[in-house]
Amino acid sequence: ILNVEQSPQSLHVQEGDSTNFTCSFPSSNFYALHWYRWETAKSPEALFVMTLNGDEKKKGRISATLNTKEGYSYLYIKGSQPEDSATYLCALMDTGRRALTFGSGTRLQVQP
Amino acid sequence: NAGVTQTPKFQVLKTGQSMTLQCAQDMNHNSMYWYRQDPGMGLRLIYYSASEGTTDKGEVPNGYNVSRLNKREFSLRLESAAPSQTSVYFCASLTGASGANVLTFGAGSRLTVL
Numbered sequence: 001i002l003n004v005e006q007s008p009q010s011l012h013v014q015e016g017d018s019t020n021f022t023c024s025f026p027s028s029n030f031y032a033l034h035w036y037r038w039e040t041a042k043s044p045e046a047l048f049v050m051t052l053n054g055d056e057k058k059k060g061r062i063s064a065t066l067n068t069k070e071g072y073s074y075l076y077i078k079g080s081q082p083e084d085s086a087t088y089l090c091a092l093m094d095t096g097r098r099a100l101t102f103g104s105g106t107r108l109q110v111q112p
Numbered sequence: 113n114a115g116v117t118q119t120p121k122f123q124v125l126k127t128g129q130s131m132t133l134q135c136a137q138d139m140n141h142n143s144m145y146w147y148r149q150d151p152g153m154g155l156r157l158i159y160y161s162a163s164e165g166t167t168d169k170g171e172v173p174n175g176y177n178v179s180r181l182n183k184r185e186f187s188l189r190l191e192s193a194a195p196s197q198t199s200v201y202f203c204a205s206l207t208g209a210s211g212a213n214v215l216t217f218g219a220g221s222r223l224t225v226l
Binding site for chain 2 (some may be wrong): 009027034036043044045046049075089093098099100101103104105
């Protein structure tokens with residue numbers, strides 16, 4: 001079983017703050033790293049998929065980077081807004097099987 | 113375009129009862145998945161089907177069976193429900209074209225076993 005770790009478990013920030021979270025994973029057999037955003041009472045929705053070492057992706061105020069050699073990815077949110085409040089999940093697909101292993105998520109709450 | 117449809121949305125069972133969760137996708141995706149979500153534990157993979165005609169165990173398969181009925185449908189069966197199977201279940205699908213594609217999730221099925 002792959003071990004995908006996310007930190008911190010939860011985060012409270014003020015509106016306007018910038019923040020970042022970490023996803024760590026075993027670097028061997030890496031195939032793809034996914035980030036999902038999961039709002040309460042909804043289904044997870046994809047933010048980014050990254051496959052190459054050094055990949056950087058951006059969508060509005062949210063961006064992500066990937067380091068496959070050392071086994072980590074960062075998700076950044078610039079100028080957090082209350083609507084960014086959600087759980088952010090990372091997930092790893094390795095070369096051994098066509099399935100995603102999820103971390104336990106970082107729960108972000110943005111106070112107005 | 114419905115995406116991934118799961119039924120039922122809610123179900124209450126007594127210990128020992130059986131039930132099947134149904135999942136269908138209309139996106140012509142090759143791979144389908146069943147995850148369960150428990151507080152503080154993220155999403156854990158129960159079973160998956162990488163392509164029509166194949167199924168494989170995930171991290172927590174005990175107490176479950178699956179059937180990939182055709183390319184569209186992937187069902188999850190609890191033969192003898194236990195309170196430990198109280199959870200929210202998510203079905204998801206993924207096109208097999210490349211590793212750059214993302215999971216599309218259903219709305220979830222909340223199961224309570226008394």
